Amino acid sequence: MLFAILIGFLWACVLVFAGTQLKGRAAILNAIVPVGLFVYFASFIPEVLNNGPILKTYQWVSSMGVDLNFNLDGLSLIFVLMITGIGAMVFIYTSAYMKGSAHLDRFYGYLSMFMASMLGLVLSDNLITVFVFWELTSVVSFFLIGYNSRQEDSRKAALMSLGVTGLGGMLLLGGVILMGSVGGSYSIQELLNSGVVFSESSSYILILFFIIGAAFTKSAQFPFHFWLPLAMKAPTPVSTYLHSATMVKAGIYLLLRLSPLLGNDPSWNNTLMAFGGITMLYGAWHTLFRTDLKSILAYSTISALGILTFLIGIGSEEAFLAALIFILVHALYKATLFLVAGSIDKASGTRDILKLGGLAKYMIPVAIAGFLAAVSNAGMPPSFGFLGKDLIYEATLGTGTMAIFITAAAVITNVLLLYAGFVAGIKPFVGRLPEELVDDVRKLSPVIWLPPLILGVLCLVFGLFPFIGESLVRPAVEAVAGEPYDFHIKLWHGFNIILLLSGITIASGFVLYFLIRPSQKKVDLMEKADFIGPLSFTQLSSIGFERISLMWTRFFTSGYVRYYLIAVMIFVIGVVGYELFIGTHVYMDFATLKEVSFYEMGTILIMILGIGVAVFSPSRLTALAALGVLGYAICIIFVFYGAPDLAMTQFAIDTLTVILFVLVLYRLPKYLKLSDTRSRFRDGVIAISFGLLITLLILEVLGQPVNRELSAYYAENAYLLAKGKNVVNVILVDFRGIDTMVEITVLAISALGVYSLLKLQMQKSDIE
Amino acid sequence: MELLLAITIGILYASGIYMMLRRSLVKMIIGLILLGNGVNLLIFLLGRLTKGSTPIIPDGLDTFAEAYADPVPQALILTAIVISFGLQAFAIVLIKRVYKVVGTDDLDELSYNEDDETI
Numbered sequence: 001m002l003f004a005i006l007i008g009f010l011w012a013c014v015l016v017f018a019g020t021q022l023k024g025r026a027a028i029l030n031a032i033v034p035v036g037l038f039v040y041f042a043s044f045i046p047e048v049l050n051n052g053p054i055l056k057t058y059q060w061v062s063s064m065g066v067d068l069n070f071n072l073d074g075l076s077l078i079f080v081l082m083i084t085g086i087g088a089m090v091f092i093y094t095s096a097y098m099k100g101s102a103h104l105d106r107f108y109g110y111l112s113m114f115m116a117s118m119l120g121l122v123l124s125d126n127l128i129t130v131f132v133f134w135e136l137t138s139v140v141s142f143f144l145i146g147y148n149s150r151q152e153d154s155r156k157a158a159l160m161s162l163g164v165t166g167l168g169g170m171l172l173l174g175g176v177i178l179m180g181s182v183g184g185s186y187s188i189q190e191l192l193n194s195g196v197v198f199s200e201s202s203s204y205i206l207i208l209f210f211i212i213g214a215a216f217t218k219s220a221q222f223p224f225h226f227w228l229p230l231a232m233k234a235p236t237p238v239s240t241y242l243h244s245a246t247m248v249k250a251g252i253y254l255l256l257r258l259s260p261l262l263g264n265d266p267s268w269n270n271t272l273m274a275f276g277g278i279t280m281l282y283g284a285w286h287t288l289f290r291t292d293l294k295s296i297l298a299y300s301t302i303s304a305l306g307i308l309t310f311l312i313g314i315g316s317e318e319a320f321l322a323a324l325i326f327i328l329v330h331a332l333y334k335a336t337l338f339l340v341a342g343s344i345d346k347a348s349g350t351r352d353i354l355k356l357g358g359l360a361k362y363m364i365p366v367a368i369a370g371f372l373a374a375v376s377n378a379g380m381p382p383s384f385g386f387l388g389k390d391l392i393y394e395a396t397l398g399t400g401t402m403a404i405f406i407t408a409a410a411v412i413t414n415v416l417l418l419y420a421g422f423v424a425g426i427k428p429f430v431g432r433l434p435e436e437l438v439d440d441v442r443k444l445s446p447v448i449w450l451p452p453l454i455l456g457v458l459c460l461v462f463g464l465f466p467f468i469g470e471s472l473v474r475p476a477v478e479a480v481a482g483e484p485y486d487f488h489i490k491l492w493h494g495f496n497i498i499l500l501l502s503g504i505t506i507a508s509g510f511v512l513y514f515l516i517r518p519s520q521k522k523v524d525l526m527e528k529a530d531f532i533g534p535l536s537f538t539q540l541s542s543i544g545f546e547r548i549s550l551m552w553t554r555f556f557t558s559g560y561v562r563y564y565l566i567a568v569m570i571f572v573i574g575v576v577g578y579e580l581f582i583g584t585h586v587y588m589d590f591a592t593l594k595e596v597s598f599y600e601m602g603t604i605l606i607m608i609l610g611i612g613v614a615v616f617s618p619s620r621l622t623a624l625a626a627l628g629v630l631g632y633a634i635c636i637i638f639v640f641y642g643a644p645d646l647a648m649t650q651f652a653i654d655t656l657t658v659i660l661f662v663l664v665l666y667r668l669p670k671y672l673k674l675s676d677t678r679s680r681f682r683d684g685v686i687a688i689s690f691g692l693l694i695t696l697l698i699l700e701v702l703g704q705p706v707n708r709e710l711s712a713y714y715a716e717n718a719y720l721l722a723k724g725k726n727v728v729n730v731i732l733v734d735f736r737g738i739d740t741m742v743e744i745t746v747l748a749i750s751a752l753g754v755y756s757l758l759k760l761q762m763q764k765s766d767i768e
Numbered sequence: 769m770e771l772l773l774a775i776t777i778g779i780l781y782a783s784g785i786y787m788m789l790r791r792s793l794v795k796m797i798i799g800l801i802l803l804g805n806g807v808n809l810l811i812f813l814l815g816r817l818t819k820g821s822t823p824i825i826p827d828g829l830d831t832f833a834e835a836y837a838d839p840v841p842q843a844l845i846l847t848a849i850v851i852s853f854g855l856q857a858f859a860i861v862l863i864k865r866v867y868k869v870v871g872t873d874d875l876d877e878l879s880y881n882e883d884d885e886t887i
Contacts, residue, residue, distance in 0.1 A: 560876070562789045569785065596769050604772050608779060614798055615783045627801060634805055637773075642822040642837030643812070646845055650808075653853045657801065660857055664864040675791055683789040691782025694810070698774040701814055711838045715823065718839075719830050727823040727839035732846060743847055750854035757861045 001056045001070050004040055005123060007033060008116025012109035019105025027095035028447065030108045034087035034115060041072075041080045048077050048475055055125070055189070065186045069125035074475025078324060079122035079253055081472075082331050083246050087115050089451035090241040093339055096447035097237055097346060107147060111241070114140040118246050122253055127176040127186045130254075134172055134218070137247050138165040144242060145234040157230040160538075164227040168217030172254075175210030178203050179261075191261055192482075199265040211258060212271055219251025219305045222279040226535035229298040236342030239294060244301045244334040249327060252308045256323070260482040263315050272313025277409055279306030284416035289526035291518045293341040293351040293424055297334065300377075300420040303413055304330045310410075311395055317477065317485040318398050322391035324473045324480070325489070329376065329388035332459045336373035337424050339452035340366055344428050347442050353423060353518050358433035362441045365449040367429040369456030374425030376459035378418040380506055382491055384462035387469065389414060389505070391489070393498045411505055418509030423518060466490055566686060573689050580696055600640065607633040620665060628658040645728045773813050780806030793863045793873040797856065804852040808845045815841030 011033050015022065022029055044054060053073035060068045072080070091111065098104055117136035124130045139162070146158030176186070182201045183191045198204055215221070220228040231243050242248070255272065262268055283303030290296045304326070311323035343366045344359060345351045360367040372383070379389030392414075396407040433441070462469050466489040477485050556567075610630035617623040631654030638647040675683070714731055724730035732740050780802055787799025815838040823839035825832060867873050 562791075562875070565785075565789065593771065596772060600769055601772075604776055607776055611779055611783050611802065614802065615787060620794060623798060627798060630802075630805065634809065637809070638812070640819065641812070641817045642820060643842050643845075644822055644824075646812075646842055646849070649846055649849050653849050657853060657856050657860075660860050664860055683786050687782040687784075687786035687789070690785050691778040691780075694781045694806075695774050695778030698777060698810065698813060699771070702770055702774070702816075706816055708838065711840045714839055715825075715832055715836060719825050725825040725827075727825065727836075728842045728846065731839055731843040736843070739847070743851060746851060747854045750858045753858050754861045757858075757865045760865065 001054075001072070001123070002058050002068060004037055005070065005119045006116055007037070008112040008114070008119070011112040012116075015105045015109040015112070019109070022108070023104055024099070025095075027099070027104055027108070028092060030095065030112075031088055031091035033112060034084050034091050037115075037119075038081065038084035038088055041077070041084055044072055045077065045081075045472075048072060048074060049471060052475070053479075060129075064128075065126075065180070066128045067126055067187075068129060069187060069189075070123040071125035071189060072123060073479045074473070074477070075253070075256060075324075075479045076122050078328065078472060078476050079246075079249070080119060082249075082328070083115060083118045083122070086241060086245045086331060086335050086455070087111075089335065089339070089455055090237045092447060093240075093342070093451040094235075094237040096445050097342055098235060101235075107144075107235075110140050110143045110147075111237075114144065114242060114247070118250070121250055125188050127179060127188065131169070131173050131176050134214075134250065134254075135166075135169045137242075137250060138162060138169055138218075141165065141231075141242055141247055144238040145231045147235055147238065148233070151233070154233045157227075157233040161227040161231045163538075163542075164217050164224055168214040168224075168251075171210045171217070172214035175207050175214060178207045178210065182207070183261075188257065188261070196261075198262050199268075204262075204265070205267065208262065208268055208271065211254065211262065212268075212275075215251035215254045215309075216275065217251070218254070219248050219309065220279075220302050221251070221275050221306065221309055222282050223534040225279060225283065225302045226538070228302055229295055230535075232292075232294040232298050236294070236338060236345065239298075240335050240338035240342070244297065244338055245331045248301065248305060249308075249331070252305065252312070252323075252327065255309065255312045256320070256480050259312060259315070259320070259480055263312075269313050269315050272309050273406075274313075276306045276308070276310030276313050277406075279303070280310055280413045281409060282306070284413045284420070286526070287416060287420035287423075288516060288518075289522045291353045291520065291523055293344065293353060293356075293428070294338070296353070296420050296424050297337055297341060300417055300424075301330075301334060303417055303420075304334065307392065307410070307413060311392065314395055314399055314406075316395060316398055317481045317487075318391070319395035320480045321473065321477050321485070321487055322388070322395040324476050325391050325469055326388045328462070328469060328472070329384050329459075332455055332462065333373040333376040333385060333421070336369055336452050336455040336459065337377070337421065339455065340370040340373065340425060343444055343448050343452060346448060347444050349440055353427060354520065355434055355436075356428040357431035358429070359441070360429035362433075363444055363449060365453045366444065369449070369452035370425035370429060372456035372459050373452075374421040376463065377421030377425065378506060378509055379414060379502060382460070382463045384459050384469065386463060386502070387466055387489055387491065389502060390498050393501045397497065407501070411501060414505045415508045415512060418505065419512045419516065422509070422513045463491070566683075569686050569690055573686070573693055576697070577689070577693055580693070580700065603633050603636050603640075606630075607637075621662070624658055624661050624665070627661075628654060631657075643728075645726070769817060770813065773809065773817075777806050777809050777813065780809065791875050793866065793875060796875070797859050797863065800859065801852075801856060804848070804856075808848055811841045811845050811848070 011030075015030075047054060053071055056070045056072075058068040058070075060066055091108070094107070094111070098107060101107070114137060117133045117140060120133035121130060121137060124133060142158050142162040145161055146154050148154040179191070179198070180186045182198060182203060183194065183196045185191055185194065198207060201207070217224045228243060228248065232239055234243070280303045283299045283301070283306055286299040287296050287303070290299060308323050308326060308330075311319045311326070313319075341351060343363065344356065347363060347366075348356065348359065350356065376383035376385035379385040392410055393407060396410045397403050399406050470487075470489040474487075477487070558564075607630055610626045610633060613626035614623045614630065617626060631650060635647045635650045635654070638644075638650060714735060715727055718724055718727040718730040722730045722734040724734065784799045784801075784803030784806055787795050787802060790796060790799070818835060818837040821834065821836050823836045823842065863873060870877070
């Protein structure tokens, strides 16, 4: 099973090399992968239905509790079949739809990777691997939305969706880790079996916040819904696959999967119902104000996701059953509608519903597909959607005291969704074709119209034979509800309140469809109201964030190295100075001054004089000479205190430096005071405080005892081990010989640098 | 003497920092040299001063018989002096080259300003 899940990644790798071969008509061969996977996973159906989940374990990072455990239970099975089945249709469709676009191989690579990530996500039993695959879907989604990377809109939409879903990924990680620490395991099965009750844990609310936040961002729940309409910038196959059928359902999957663990608590149920309810109404309402086919479909997808969240929030067996059936219903009809929209776009060059009509005679198979999908979407018998809607009403009616309001909300949503489905699936094909389009409509190849037609027909087949859906969903309901649940789905329930509600929904939907015409005015109206929404809030805050970052950066990175130096100095002076100030006993024994001999005193005076001249001299030559004097004075200090080697080195080096300086001196510009008095004063204060700090530090350190262990070791062994009498030399060339070797290398590099800088001949043009 | 040296080192640090904050490249290098000297003396002083006795084992003996100057700071300083010479030599030649190419040793005129480019 590991191979089956990861084959998408392998296929993407193959495409890196073989991508150029799989272009043009051959691109359809890409569909082998999802078709093969679909057949492979379909072969598990009988086993899962009869014998329960199939668990495959692969060791990965066991020491951290992260293993590649794949659990194919009823819930996973539904998702897996959806991912591979709709994936197969999308792969086929893409080969014709995207024909001739650049980097088609990349596109297929992303799609394969997405499929693999999605499979991994729904099959993983380990929460950490769920997170990993979850993030992978976000990343691949980013690439797919931004596929037309030359368009600014695409890039922005891709970034926005990555931002929102990435935030969700972070929340998921937080939630997963918390769950792991509360439950003691990352394995969902183990958590279920251990009987740990999360709602009794003190971090329960935090876990809910993280997990629900993650699901809401991924599944575009209010107020995170705004990335989904933007993501419609992606090529239509992507919208079909990721943004209606599979990826956006990942959040729903997560909620379903964790329901047995986290659910059955008012805070879980009420949150999901509240946000799901708002989302379903909000999304459905917005479809009234759109004219772009994909935009309508995006909002109706948001609404459908809201319904799903809402149902999970209800949390009864009926609700889970309704949710699972509705997942299938929605995946089938929404994928069809998206593919239909893409076909219309491909044939006529526009997706604007105002400009479309009467296309049926040009593309009858697409029209059939659109009709079937719209009917299923409307929930009319005998389509699959009818079954789904009935179950939803059954679930909402069973909610007790609030049942009336909840059912009313569901009815209103369904009425609006019916309208959206009709506008997207039927309206473009009926009526008259606008004049300007007559000559433009192109013929579509079967590769384009076949996938939507197949999916559209399935909407009907699943409805006519309810046992298909029933048997598929049965183990899934068991997995989500935690216990076997007996149910029977049938088309005809007899006359009851549910049928009445269905009738009301369909009738009002029809009225709505014939009364309300989509128009540009409404779009404009909605755009005006857009400024008060989560989208504009996000955009504003991102702009604000950018500005603050810019100000912050400008303030700290002025571009002048000396200001960085000043910042460092002030910080050090502040911190170390404070420490010194609050607790030191500076060792300052003035009595020792009497022991200072006159020549020592003289040397010190010469040094201070040299420093003064070097700093304040208006002549460069004088300053350099003063530096030389200072160096020689330091030599003398070294001689006084038993360091002949140092004295010799200092003497040689100092002489060389001064000579080198003087050699290049005559080439240099005038020696000027460039800074103004104020900055000199400021630098002076900083410099003097720092010097004072160093002096105080020295005095402080001198008061502490010295550890001479190392020196004693070298002194003891210099002759005995290394046969050298000069201990300093022995240290350098023997005990620390390698260090000296590296030092010589540094010098050699520096010498090479000096040599090449001196020899470098520049062209006039380089100087300019 | 320790007190005097500590003050001198403080002065060396202060003057070094001050010169490094100048705009002229030459002054910056003078600052670097001053600072380097300050650091060397600092290490030397913290190894404690021992008057007169060098860390050289007298003839005829295998180890020291009497007090000796600490050899470890000396080895460190020796390395530091040599390395700082490498740095200074490179910097000095670099200044020369920079002046030849750009015609100034004012650091502010060397810094590339993005705003000037766009306007």
